[in-house]
Amino acid sequence: MPTEHHSDPDLSWTLTRRDLLRIGMVAGAAVAGLGTIEIIDRAADDPAGQRKTAGTVHKIPSMCQMCTTACGIIANVRDGRLLTIEGNPADPNSRGSICAKGVAGPSILYDPSRLLHPLKRAGRRGEGRWRRISWEEAYTEIADRLRDIRRSGRPEEFAFQQGRNRSSDIVSRFLNAFGTPSAFNHRALCSLNRRAAILATIGDSDWDLGDFENSRYILNFGSNWAEAHQGHIPVAIRMMRARERNNAKIVTFDARLSNTAAVSDEWFCVKPGTDGLIALAMANVICTERLWDKEWFDTWSNHSADDYARHVRQYTPERAEAESGVPAEAIRRVAREFAEAAPRCTTICNRGSAAHRNGFYNDRAITVLNALVGNMGRVGGWCWHPMSAWDKKRIPEPGPVPEKPSARSPIAEAEDWPLANAWDNKMRVGEIVYLWIKERRQRISALMTYNCDQAWSWPEANLVREVLADEELVPFHVCIDVMPSETSNLADIVLPWTTYLERWDIDSRPPQGLVDYVGLRQPVVSPLGESKDLREIFPELARRIGDGMERYFPWRTQEEYFDEYFRAVPGGLAHMKAAGVWQDPAKKPNYAPYERILTKEELRDSEIDEKTGIVYSGTDPESGKRRAIGIMIDGVARQGFSTPSRKVEVYSQFVADKGGEAGKTISPLPIYEQIPAHRGGLGEDQLIMISFKWNVHNAHRTMQSKWLQEIVHTNPAWINSATAACLGLRHGDWIEVTSFRPRDEQVPGGDGSRFGTLRTRVHVTEGVHPSVIAISHNAGRTTGGPVASNGRDRAALPGHEAVPDKDAERIWWAGSLSVPQNDILPIYPDPVSGQQAYHDTIVSIRRIEDRA
Structure with missing residues (x-):
């Protein structure tokens, strides 16, 4: 289809035939091992770019980090120089595919503007004046500052602001060893409502993994999985296979015609923030016309189907049409089609439904819609996995591992928001960090920012820049990143970080195939310039700070650390370096885990609550309360869900109570609240x-x-x-x-x-x-x-x-x-x-x- 083109460069973002040819040339050149940019390697003694390219091409498996999906990759390297990047077929998530961002990795590695040396501010913050310093000078000043904070007895005054962190083991180790709880992330800017809605409903996970490949009907509420999603390539692959193999239908509700909407069978252009109302109206239709799986819902939900039908009676398709713009008859038709495809149907949603003032309720309504048709955990249905990464019981972090800090951080705890930190996987509320620093709710004596650039990427970025420029509010700021940025420009010391192509990591993502796996990110080339990774920086800082911190970093090299980490994997680190990934062939997909019958060993010394049917065994070491391990269903002790009731919590007393503790009202049932x-x-x-x-x-x-x-x-x-x-x-x-x-x-x-x-x-x-x-x-x-x-x-x-x-x-x-x-x-x-x-x-x- 011809695309309108405008000669004005400000509007030239639309793709023309010329643009497509240019993109094709980039991709073709990458495959051929050529470059469409002048690649400059300052680490090589060849500033004129005359280096020869003779020699064997080595294929080195690793993991991408051009986005959060962390696809497996193969780096093609010749004479120590990265030529191209392709997908790793052994990766069970991405299955050998990568996106344009993954292909573009070399352009980041060899970017002429990369940070390659430690820098120290030579003028006012934000003035852009720097002097190059040695790592020795950088380490000494940072360690001296942090040591003073630690010895003051106020470790929480050292704050760590992270962005996309794929090195969680080393970050947690350093911060916990230091004793600071002031670890700020960006989850509230990304996926907090979605995660909270899932945790409140099933408890087993904070991320859904629709079994898209085996599905026949997919309702998409605001997820742009074809372009920008946490599961991007793995999800897109499975969506297209569902189309091809199952003739699956994809229906998208979104306020914008994204590429995902464009490849869907139907796109409904909705008013922002009304996704939950549409889901509730569909529930109304399913209940009214008795299209539900009433037996499943009444068995596995803590709220009866009839009671839920009464609740959703107020959310008619006509009401949804009036607010969302989606025709009432279309809502009825799609609801019927969704129910008819059950249990091989599922939903997917993301920021389009969740990143709203009413996003928690939106995603609760969408999640419960799945329970209503009985597709939870079923083949082709709405699924999940209890591990969002690798199996950390089988592949534990090498010891000694420091305990979590006892100090308190008002900013990290964010008690104004009842569900921000209601579960073990702490969410944080990243957008209020700099407002609260400005309001002096917590003293910050040193701030370390890592792979974040909050001075550009945060809401009210001007406020972030104002706070970072204020030496009274932030007396000392260290920025660790690959590239100069608005945030690094407001630092006192800038440390050059390695790209993902020059460092080590253990990593994996929620498994789209419902079987966990583990991956290795390994250097495919030597670090350029003087860039270093956290795995070098943090052990050195710990040794210099001393006072016991150093004992948590006993390994001499990173390879020694990972050799121990992968000891439980058959073939160990050698296998991981050669294959890039490992998945236990004995494990099966995580279908209907709630139905698993408890073993005699698990039931030994257990007791059953006669009123609720919940099976208890022992006590929880943190809360001191009885530990629930299952629930009696038709006289059989089954695993159930990890919620307080061991069932799908359509009605969540837990979130209602959390709201009450914070002086806020949270509905225990999914509702629709219009954005004020x-x-x-x-x-x-x-x-x-x-x-x-x-x-x-x-x-x-x-x-x-x-x-x-x-x-x-x-x-x-x-x-x-x-x-x-x-x-x-x-x-x-x-x-x-x-x-x-x-x-x-x-x-x-x-x-x-x-x-x-x-x-x-x-x-x-x-x-x-x-x-x-x-x-x-x-x-x-x-x-x-x-x-x-x-x-x-x-x-x-x-x-x-x-x-x-x-x-x-x-x-x-x-x-x-x-x-x-x-x-x-x-x-x-x-x-x-x-x-x-x-x-x-x-x-x-x-x-x-x-x-x-």
């Missing part, structure tokens, strides 16, 4: 602003890749054609977008006041809801080199001046439109769990003459 800021309709010039990710970008580091940035490097605002006509806007017009804080007393600063403004251009399309303005947040960099910033940043860091950057002269898109959406996104946490409501901000639109 959306009540009463929108003004004539007002829209709901949503964000999205492109398939070639992820988080903060892909914009450093010339291969990927060349494909997508700009982010105009998507506006529906009817809306544009009402506002007098045409394609390419300049607009001013002004955001407002939510009018919501339950969130910080929820007074409805004006917040921020940006100027951008309009992309008029039918592919977005009429009440929506959609802007990709994968743009708007001002730091990180000329590729990341569309030519804005050309400053050379110390140690880089003598290296020619030929690519900087080839940026044909220099000066293209690239706006930082995060600067006008206010902090807006779901009051139940703390998930950032990325898709709820109200903005006003005003046409202007130009960007000036």
Whole structure:
């Protein structure tokens, strides 16, 4: 189908035949072992790029980290130089496939703007003046600062802010050995509502793994699995196989025509935040027409099917149509089709349903929809696995392992949000960290940031930059990353981190095939420059801080550590280095684990609660309460679910009680709550602003890749054609977008006041809801080199001046439109769990003459 093309570089993000040819050339060159960029290796003594390429090509298995999916990869290396990257067929999740981001790995490894030497600030924070220092100087200053904090008896004053952390073992080891609980992550900016909804309902996991490959009907609520999902390639593979083998139908509800919506059988363009109402209306139809699996629901739910039918009676398809825009008859038809396909049907959802002020309830309603048709844990149904990574009982972390800290961190505990830390897998509420530091809710004497770039990627990024620039609020800041960034620009010391292609890790992701596995990330080339990994940095800091920390880092080399780690794997580290992955062939997919009959050994010394049927054995060491191990079903002791009732908790007293403890009301049943800021309709010039990710970008580091940035490097605002006509806007017009804080007393600063403004251009399309303005947040960099910033940043860091950057002269898109959406996104946490409501901000639109 021909694609409209605009000669203006600010709007050239649409793909034309020329663009497709360019992308094809990149992919073809990668396969051939050539390069479409001038690859510069400062570690090699060859600044002119004349190095010969003779020798054997070695295939080295490892794991990608260009996004969170962590697909298995094979690196093709010749004479110590990475040529290309391909998928590892042995990886049970990705099965030998990788995406464009994975192919683009070499462009990150050999990026001319990489951090390659330790740097120390030589001017004011944010001024961009640096001097190169030695690792000895860096280690000494950092260790001295941290030692003083630790000896003060206030270890919580050392805070660690992480982004995509695939080295959780070493990070936890160092922080726990230090004694600080002040570990801040980005889960509330990513998936907190989704995880909380699943934990509240089944308890066995915080992540669902629909058995898509064997499914016949998939309801997708706001998950862009074809472009940007935690299970991206593994999920996409299985979706397409379901289409091919089972003639599976995929129905997508989303506010924007994503690539996922485009490959679905049906796409319903929904108003943001109404996904849960649609799911409840479907439940209404299924209950009213008795299309349910009543026997399963009454057996395995703690709430009867008849009671749930009474609850959902209020959520009619007509009510859902009025708020969501999806026709009532379509809701009825899809509900019937979904139920008819049971149990080989499932749902999938993500930020489109969860990243809202009502996201917890949305995802609760969607999750319970599966229970209603009895597909939970069934072949082709809604499934899960108890392990989100490898089997840590069989493959334990090498000892000695430090105990968890006893110190307290008000920011990490985030008690204002009842479900943020209600379960063992602590969620944190990342978007409020810097607001609370500014409000002095917790003193921070030293901050270490790692692979995060919160000064660009966080909501209210301007607030983050303000706090990081304030030496009273953050007296000492160390940034560890691969690339210079807005965050590293506000540090006192910057440490050059290795890319995923130069370091070691044990890693795996939730298993899409429902059988856990373990993978090895190993160096495929030697680290460039003076870059180091945490596995080198933290043991050295621990030895220098001393006072007992060093005893938790007894290994001499990283290989020694991993040799011990993989001792339980047949063939040990040697097998992992050769294959890259291991999966126990004796394990079976995790289908219907709740039905497992307890063994005689498990039942020895057990007792049964006559009222609830719950089987208890022993006591929980942390709570001191009786330990539930199963439940009696029709006279048989079965494993059940890991919830308080050992059943699917359609009615969750646990979350209701957590709300009561925090002085908030949380409904124990799935409900629909209209987003307060959306009540009463929108003004004539007002829209709901949503964000999205492109398939070639992820988080903060892909914009450093010339291969990927060349494909997508700009982010105009998507506006529906009817809306544009009402506002007098045409394609390419300049607009001013002004955001407002939510009018919501339950969130910080929820007074409805004006917040921020940006100027951008309009992309008029039918592919977005009429009440929506959609802007990709994968743009708007001002730091990180000329590729990341569309030519804005050309400053050379110390140690880089003598290296020619030929690519900087080839940026044909220099000066293209690239706006930082995060600067006008206010902090807006779901009051139940703390998930950032990325898709709820109200903005006003005003046409202007130009960007000036």
